[in-house]
Amino acid sequence: MRGGVARHPRSCQGIGKCQDSGSVPPLFPTGSDGRAIACVEAVNIDSEMSVRIGRRRRRSRWLIAAGVAGLAVAGAIANWPPLGGRAKGARLRRLRKSPEWQGSHFENPQPIVNDNWAAIVSLFQTDPNVSPHSPPNVVMVEPGRFASQPPSGLRVTWLGHSTILLEIDGHRFLMDPVWSGRAAPTTFVGPKRWFPPLLALRDLPPLDAVVLSHDHYDHLDYATIVALKDRISTFVAPLGVGAHLERWGVPAAKIVELDWWESRAFGNLTLWATPARHASGRVLLVDDDKKLWTGYAFLGPRHRVYYSGDTGLFPGLQTIGDRLGPFDLTMIEIGQYDQAWPDWHLGPEQAVEAHRRVRGAVMLPVHWGLFALASHGWTEPIERLLVQARTSGAVVITPRPGQSVEPTVERPQERWWPALPWRTSAENPIVAHHVD
Ligand SMILES: [Zn+2]
Numbered sequence: 001m002r003g004g005v006a007r008h009p010r011s012c013q014g015i016g017k018c019q020d021s022g023s024v025p026p027l028f029p030t031g032s033d034g035r036a037i038a039c040v041e042a043v044n045i046d047s048e049m050s051v052r053i054g055r056r057r058r059r060s061r062w063l064i065a066a067g068v069a070g071l072a073v074a075g076a077i078a079n080w081p082p083l084g085g086r087a088k089g090a091r092l093r094r095l096r097k098s099p100e101w102q103g104s105h106f107e108n109p110q111p112i113v114n115d116n117w118a119a120i121v122s123l124f125q126t127d128p129n130v131s132p133h134s135p136p137n138v139v140m141v142e143p144g145r146f147a148s149q150p151p152s153g154l155r156v157t158w159l160g161h162s163t164i165l166l167e168i169d170g171h172r173f174l175m176d177p178v179w180s181g182r183a184a185p186t187t188f189v190g191p192k193r194w195f196p197p198l199l200a201l202r203d204l205p206p207l208d209a210v211v212l213s214h215d216h217y218d219h220l221d222y223a224t225i226v227a228l229k230d231r232i233s234t235f236v237a238p239l240g241v242g243a244h245l246e247r248w249g250v251p252a253a254k255i256v257e258l259d260w261w262e263s264r265a266f267g268n269l270t271l272w273a274t275p276a277r278h279a280s281g282r283v284l285l286v287d288d289d290k291k292l293w294t295g296y297a298f299l300g301p302r303h304r305v306y307y308s309g310d311t312g313l314f315p316g317l318q319t320i321g322d323r324l325g326p327f328d329l330t331m332i333e334i335g336q337y338d339q340a341w342p343d344w345h346l347g348p349e350q351a352v353e354a355h356r357r358v359r360g361a362v363m364l365p366v367h368w369g370l371f372a373l374a375s376h377g378w379t380e381p382i383e384r385l386l387v388q389a390r391t392s393g394a395v396v397i398t399p400r401p402g403q404s405v406e407p408t409v410e411r412p413q414e415r416w417w418p419a420l421p422w423r424t425s426a427e428n429p430i431v432a433h434h435v436d
Pocket residue numbers: 214216278279310
């Protein structure tokens with residue numbers, strides 16, 4: 001009401017005053033009852049306006065309250081630790097000098113091409129066997145297994161998806177460790193793992209380093225990093241990913257960030273970061289591609305091992321093979337692909353091609369067997385891989401999750417997964433763009 005009054009002549013400063021006023025200004029003619037007509041109208045208008053203004057004010061207050069609440073929620077989400085941190089200071093200055101940095105983000109030399117409509121359609125065509133209906137046939141890892149070095153000098157223990165314990169020429173590395181129940185920033189929503197971790201974190205043997213390929217949730221797990229940050233001396237990661245690690249309490253001195261074709265020595269072994277064709281980001285549309293993604297090559301005095309990280313097929317794989325190969329063992333991603341986004345992941349047939357390009361001897365297929373991150377059946381990647389390997393003569397090992405293998409002396413090829421229907425490469429081809 002106060003606002004309404006202020007907009008009217010001084011003699012009309014409220015209904016009561018106006019009704020008994022005998023001193024109406026000339027501008028306000030009086031009626032037969034002596035009341036100022038204009039004033040009565042003005043009072044009615046004043047009253048309506050006041051109601052309207054009151055409504056408007058209440059609405060404004062609600063909007064402000066909603067805005068403040070929204071900002072508070074957005075702030076809380078932005079500060080949610082699993083989402084990670086932003087590169088700043090020296091870290092930001094360094095990544096901006098990378099040849100892959102293009103103004104505001106990292107880019108692949110060969111652009112990633114998506115069919116967005118087909119991607120949406122694919123969401124509604126999930127295979128009925130996208131996840132196992134009963135727990136997969138896995139092996140619990142007894143910690144004593146790592147008490148002594150592998151006689152051959154090379155042993156690999158696949159723990160599901162892309163979590164791998166690699167022992168090579170007296171060194172030990174843990175790749176993309178995910179111990180959480182979900183590949184997600186929450187404990188209640190997101191792709192759920194199909195079996196519990198096969199080894200307690202406290203039972204991990206001494207490691208030279210934790211090696212991270214990129215910051216997607218199925219590779220960089222907040223809870224695992226927090227649990228390991230005091231026990232592990234070195235975390236190797238691509239450019240920018242150190243910002244997440246530091247945000248989670250990993251001391252800066254423990255973080256080694258590498259650009260493609262940069263390396264770090266661990267005694268007599270050299271670890272190289274190798275190009276990959278992929279993407280990064282933990283908050284959709286907010287930090288897309290602000291951190292780099294990479295593969296790795298481990299060059300020991302006796303053995304060489306290649307890990308693809310996440311990648312689509314790209315010409316640089318040949319260069320990796322020429323410069324750093326041949327490899328005794330390749331650990332190459334084969335699952336979580338889709339026809340609609342064929343440049344993000346290799347798919348089984350192109351994984352065999354990647355193995356050939358980097359000059360691999362024995363291939364361990366990874367990035368399958370733990371999470372459903374695409375629409376295909378959970379056994380489709382391995383079934384198709386084996387068909388392609390037979391055709392091309394590639395040597396593939398298929399250890400159960402948790403089984404350790406010395407790939408230069410043993411080649412387990414047990415079909416430990418169930419026989420389920422799956423689509424062939426002709427029925428569901430994964431063919432990347434710009435591969436040569
Ligand atoms: Zn990824």
